[in-house]
Amino acid sequence: MARPDRIAFVCPRYAGEGAVGGAETLLKNLAIHAAAAGIPVDFLTTCAQSHHTWENNLPAGVKTTDGLQVHFFPTDARDVPRFLRIQQSIDRGRPVSETDELFWLRNGVYSSALLAHLDRHATDYRAILLGPYLFGLSYFAALAHPRQALLVPCLHDEPFARLTCMKRLFSETAGCLFNSQDERELAMELFTFPAAKSRIVGMGLDPFAVDSTAFARRHGLTAPYVLYSGRREPLKGTPLLCDYMQTFRERSRRDVKLVFTGSGTIDAPPALRPHLFDAGFVSETEKHEAMAGAIAFLHPSVNESFGIVLLEAFLARTPGLVHARSRVLVSQCRASGAGLWFRHYPDFENQLLWLLDHPEARAALGSRGHDFVAREYAWPVIERKFMEALDAFAPRRA
Amino acid sequence: MSENSILSIGAPGFNVDRLVADLQATADRKMKAGVYADARVARAEKTNLVNLRGSDDFVSFYLTCLREAVFVDISDFEIHERRRFFTPLLVAFKKAIWKILKFYTYRLWSQQNQINGLIITGLEGMEEQTAARLAALEQRLARLEQQASGHGSP
Numbered sequence: 001m002a003r004p005d006r007i008a009f010v011c012p013r014y015a016g017e018g019a020v021g022g023a024e025t026l027l028k029n030l031a032i033h034a035a036a037a038g039i040p041v042d043f044l045t046t047c048a049q050s051h052h053t054w055e056n057n058l059p060a061g062v063k064t065t066d067g068l069q070v071h072f073f074p075t076d077a078r079d080v081p082r083f084l085r086i087q088q089s090i091d092r093g094r095p096v097s098e099t100d101e102l103f104w105l106r107n108g109v110y111s112s113a114l115l116a117h118l119d120r121h122a123t124d125y126r127a128i129l130l131g132p133y134l135f136g137l138s139y140f141a142a143l144a145h146p147r148q149a150l151l152v153p154c155l156h157d158e159p160f161a162r163l164t165c166m167k168r169l170f171s172e173t174a175g176c177l178f179n180s181q182d183e184r185e186l187a188m189e190l191f192t193f194p195a196a197k198s199r200i201v202g203m204g205l206d207p208f209a210v211d212s213t214a215f216a217r218r219h220g221l222t223a224p225y226v227l228y229s230g231r232r233e234p235l236k237g238t239p240l241l242c243d244y245m246q247t248f249r250e251r252s253r254r255d256v257k258l259v260f261t262g263s264g265t266i267d268a269p270p271a272l273r274p275h276l277f278d279a280g281f282v283s284e285t286e287k288h289e290a291m292a293g294a295i296a297f298l299h300p301s302v303n304e305s306f307g308i309v310l311l312e313a314f315l316a317r318t319p320g321l322v323h324a325r326s327r328v329l330v331s332q333c334r335a336s337g338a339g340l341w342f343r344h345y346p347d348f349e350n351q352l353l354w355l356l357d358h359p360e361a362r363a364a365l366g367s368r369g370h371d372f373v374a375r376e377y378a379w380p381v382i383e384r385k386f387m388e389a390l391d392a393f394a395p396r397r398a
Numbered sequence: 399m400s401e402n403s404i405l406s407i408g409a410p411g412f413n414v415d416r417l418v419a420d421l422q423a424t425a426d427r428k429m430k431a432g433v434y435a436d437a438r439v440a441r442a443e444k445t446n447l448v449n450l451r452g453s454d455d456f457v458s459f460y461l462t463c464l465r466e467a468v469f470v471d472i473s474d475f476e477i478h479e480r481r482r483f484f485t486p487l488l489v490a491f492k493k494a495i496w497k498i499l500k501f502y503t504y505r506l507w508s509q510q511n512q513i514n515g516l517i518i519t520g521l522e523g524m525e526e527q528t529a530a531r532l533a534a535l536e537q538r539l540a541r542l543e544q545q546a547s548g549h550g551s552p
Contacts, residue, residue: 240445247442302449325449337414344450345442346425346434354421365414 005396006040008118010130010141012054012109014045014070021051021231022308023132023154026179026203028066030129030152033204033383035067042125043070044118046111046137054078054109073114083107090159101165105136115141122148127394129177133169134160142173149173150393152201155183155190156303157327167191175393177201177386179306182328199389204379205311210285212292212316219277224356225257226321227294229287229309232264237300237323242268242276244300244348249275252353256295261287291316295362296355302326311377314338314369319362321351335376338369429459437467458529461522468514472507 009031015024028043035041047056056074063070086104089096096104114137118128122145130138131152142149151173155161170176170191176198178184184198216225226245232238238260245258246269260266261279268276279290291297297313302325310320310332320339322329324347333339340355342348355362428434440463443450450456477496479488 234445237445243442243445247438250438251436323449334414340414340418340421343422343453344446344456345439346429347422349434350425350428351418351421 006042006125007034007390007394008042008044008121008125008128010044010114010118010128010138012046012135012137013048013051014043014072016066022304022306023152025308026154026306027129027131027152028068029203030201030386031068032066033379034386037383037387041068043068044114045070045072046075046109046114047072048075048109051109060113071114071117073111073117076110076112078107078110079103080107090163093159096163098164101163105139105165108134108136110136110140115144118145126396127174127390133166139165139169142169146172147174148394150175150177150389152177152179153183153187154179154305155187156305157186158303161186161190175199175389177389179203180328180331182331183305186327197393199385199392201385201389202306202377202382203308204382205308205315205373205377206379207315207374208285208288210289210292210316212289215279215286215289215293218286218289219279221257221259221277223255223257224295225259225277225293226296226298226352227259227261227290227313227318228298228300229261229291229312231262232260232266234267235301235303237302238264239267241298241300242266242272244345245275246272247345248349248352251349254353254356256352256356259290259294261290288312288316291318294318296321296352299323299326299329301329304328307332310339311373314366314373317363317366317370319355319365319369321348321355336369336372338365338372432462434459435462435466437463439463440467457525461518461525465518465522468518469511470507470514472504472511 009027011024011027013021013024015021015028031041031043046054047058047060048054049057054075058072060072060074063072083104086096086100089100090104118141122128125148127150128141128145128148129150129152130142131154132138133151133153133155138151142151149172151169153170153176155178160166170187170193174197176184176187176193178187178198178200179202181200184200187193187198188195216222228238228241230236242258245256248254249256249272255275258268258272258276259279260276261282263281266276266278279286282290291313294313295318297310297318297320299307299310299320299322302323304326305328307320307322307326307329310322310329313320314336320329320333322333322339322341324330324341324343326341329339330341333341340351342351440460443460443463447460450460474496477489477492479485479492481488
């Protein structure tokens, strides 16, 4: 029997519909490029926009957007108090029973309507790509159709990755598409699966040309600034960033502003607030302009499987300053030769002062970053890797 | 760090690892010289401590910073008023409140400072004790390994 050519993507949120997130952006872009390459694609997602509440904010149904057929399904009701109690135990490294692990997954984000659709149409799909790994929706969909499931885990070194039930997910799915070698190595340390069952794909980035002074001019920023783009939350290290910048300004007496783009509340010390500019959720062009005008792109998160925004900043010819504990971000800085990494505040102060005082070196770092991303993360390169993975794990049958 | 590495940044052999190593070595030297023994650094590091569990030197550095942060400033300070109207009157009012409450707040804060001082002294003592014990254990382990390899050889 001929195997269908259609593929499905399953992701808890659809990036751009009021939602921002690296994994969502990655899956959406892979889907768009697969569709552009002539593969019929269904993108299955939920009506939720917030990854905190998972409330159904968007209407259910099918919408054609970005050249994709996007199917929105409602999320199920959740037992939030018990979910949070279990999550707290997992976070603190306390032993959690497998029943509780499954309850936690089932009450994170789950859509029985989406799973029922997959059950009805599973035979229509050559492969089902799912991610990220830690959401119940991806987990249960993958284990319901393991022979077609290709996991895009976006794995971090975090307590959730050490849940017993995750071993089954990684061992039973047909293949894993990792974003970086470091992410694959982490998965090999945590789970048992043959190396042949995994590929490194990542996400491509389109080059762009923007005016590096446009963002500052538009918002009346006259002092130099450093930038963070993305979700603002403790897991991403934004409180640390605010504390560091406040101390940096006080100690160095340099007027360097801190600019944020993205969503979420910013927990900043009161003295920093007049020197902090929150542009909020901005267009891709404005984000790139903000990146191009920054002294450095700061990425204090230690939990990353792929630093999309860091690579975008490199494309904007801006060097990165990342936390030394993030092996993926350090690896990207090292491979590109376009970023520095700090262990603690003294390193941060020293490195930011160095970047401020050496504009030529800063430009040289930025230029290396641009060339690296244009070479390694061009869409044709990523598309080829993606197609190879698809052919390896879900081959077409005559 | 040397100026050479800065000037050669665009050179073909340039290595960002070397640049980071140079900058980190500079930071380490400055830490040892006490440049960062600062209450503000201790406050800035509060969310980073979890990432520094594996660093032996960092605990003693952090305690040095904490020593700078531990005492609440209970001295008199310049009282300002940002409102444009009745400024002298408001300043006088605030000064009066400060003076009236001082007998009470001074007692409270000096007790808090005593407790803070005792806690930091205790933590420093524990850190020194642990470091000394660890050093002794490492020496003992090295001696035992040496003896074991000596016995194992023909």
